[in-house]
Amino acid sequence: MTPVLYVVGLGPGNSEQVTAEARRALAGATDLLGYFPYVARAAALIEAGPGRSAPDESCPRGPNAQGYVPHAPVRHGSDNREELDRARHALTLALEGRLPVVVSGGDAGVFGMASAIFEAIDTGDPHWKTIDVRVIPGISAVLAASARLGAPLGGDFCVLSLSDNLKPWPVVARRLGLAAEAGLVIALYNPRSKSRPDQLDRAFALLRDILPPDTLIVFARAIGREDERVLSTTLAQARGEMADMSTLVMIGCAQTREIVRPGQESRIYTARSVS
């Protein structure tokens, strides 16, 4: 029987934003692997039940093939920055005939676990190439933030990670500059962490040389979670301390506008036409 490994995007944090397909993949898991809080969310989703998506032949070896009974897959929560080890562990479990599900927040293909899984396959045990890796897409943080704000991605856009853990800072700075020159809306993941407290201010300084001071900047924190928070300002006023590890920073382009509404939250959108 072909070994199977699921890589599942859990969406931004609101269980209503999880797809039926993702719930079904979770329902068959014998093992959950991922960053601790995502493994906990996946376990909670399994406990809540798969909803209308009962396990079926696409989860052949899950314990629930005969109908839904909440089960408790083995949880292998691990810390961030251990992605390759986690990927190898999941691939090993799959070859042993288990049904591991690797989980990411948002979409696993956007700065999530999907790439690490294929990196491990490409550079590891040749038998891993026989594993049927099924990536299940999820609502990424950038899509959730965009919907929450209005339509800031209305035109061409890019998604960049500001972290220099996996690429040197000059590459980050060069990409930011070229994206701004191209007139793209920029969604910045990983804008700030304890070990990188100053990079977002450096990014804003760099962008001030290219973009006008009234360029809209939005800090969208923990969208879809109970502690979500939105702050919009201008490039002139933006400061790194307005973001934390859970914030996605959106940098508007020349077509990005704010609709101010008396007594109500404003909405941000990017007009579709570029002249």
Added chain:
Amino acid sequence: MTPVLYVVGLGPGNSEQVTAEARRALAGATDLLGYFPYVARAAALIEAGPGRSAPDESCPRGPNAQGYVPHAPVRHGSDNREELDRARHALTLALEGRLPVVVSGGDAGVFGMASAIFEAIDTGDPHWKTIDVRVIPGISAVLAASARLGAPLGGDFCVLSLSDNLKPWPVVARRLGLAAEAGLVIALYNPRSKSRPDQLDRAFALLRDILPPDTLIVFARAIGREDERVLSTTLAQARGEMADMSTLVMIGCAQTREIVRPGQESRIYTARSVS
């Protein structure tokens, strides 16, 4: 009572990739507005039932507040390129006290209807600003294609429309060139249509001056639908006729690789580390 308008992303075409939140919004609709095929898909989803997401207080005026009974909202299917008229129609219906739901394929914020709705609000009847527009994110075509292929978006990426309907070709060409110079993976929406048969070949020609000939190019057609088709090649070999209106074209970067698997479909991923 505050007038409400939903803007819902239906995902790429597979009903299992629709979120519970989207199904719930649809369940309350009195009117469906959108491009004909998306209105038909939304109506089919309503007919199938909302699954575990019964309508509740967030759909206060839907006909199904007491439990699910399939209903038939009024369908206002319209042609493409009529986005602003459609947006104004939906806003008018919302002010009349109906519960219109505007639908897009994929995610409504990514080359979908969300931006057109806010454009109409920003430039139209001041009363439209009082409408509570709720954008419900969906699995965008680029996320669905990425999951289907492996993990081609593993690093920084951008999403560009190749259409020059809403922006002049020199802007398209400049953005493409800068994105390639930045080393981003590029996801191209709207690569080709009957009225624009040659632009994708012009795009490849332009990219050949910047990127190496062995750069991976993937044509991902109708992902998530029954007629899906995937073709991968290199920039040297890529030709515009490999795409049609339903194709998303992915242009790899220096870190994008193909894992060839004997007797099985290959997988495409972008390694996370950039040196």
